Amino acid sequence: MTIRKVLVCDDSATDITNIKGIVEDAGYEVVMANNGTEALSQAKAEKPDLIFLDILMPEMDGYETCRKLQEDKATKDIPVVFVTSKGQKADRLWAQMQGGQDLIAKPYTSDQIIAKLQEF
Numbered sequence: 001m002t003i004r005k006v007l008v009c010d011d012s013a014t015d016i017t018n019i020k021g022i023v024e025d026a027g028y029e030v031v032m033a034n035n036g037t038e039a040l041s042q043a044k045a046e047k048p049d050l051i052f053l054d055i056l057m058p059e060m061d062g063y064e065t066c067r068k069l070q071e072d073k074a075t076k077d078i079p080v081v082f083v084t085s086k087g088q089k090a091d092r093l094w095a096q097m098q099g100g101q102d103l104i105a106k107p108y109t110s111d112q113i114i115a116k117l118q119e120f
Contacts, residue, residue: 003120005029007048009039011057018053022110035061040068043075050120055084063098070099081116
């Protein structure tokens with residue numbers, strides 16, 4: 001699979017700006033969402049090749065968002081990588097159980113984000 005378009009979802013404007021800059025500087029198109037509901041809508045409308053998703057968000061957390069993405073035939077094949085402050089072993093396991101491909105713990109480096117883009 002070739003990654004061209006990436007959806008970045010985080011309720012932190014700082015994190016969205018940082019990840020967006022890293023991904024765009026690496027030559028990818030970026031679509032943004034500020035919460036889980038927006039992420040579901042953007043995923044259906046924009047059909048990104050990969051989603052970077054925060055876990056701790058108001059209204060709908062990243063786990064629920066990921067489950068809903070997996071349940072929808074239009075979005076179930078989009079890989080989800082959690083980017084979160086929840087980086088414990090149990091968090092990684094739970095993220096995988098929700099359908100996530102991987103988890104990058106905050107604070108992240110640009111190298112970690114780019115490496116993950118190149119894996120897919």
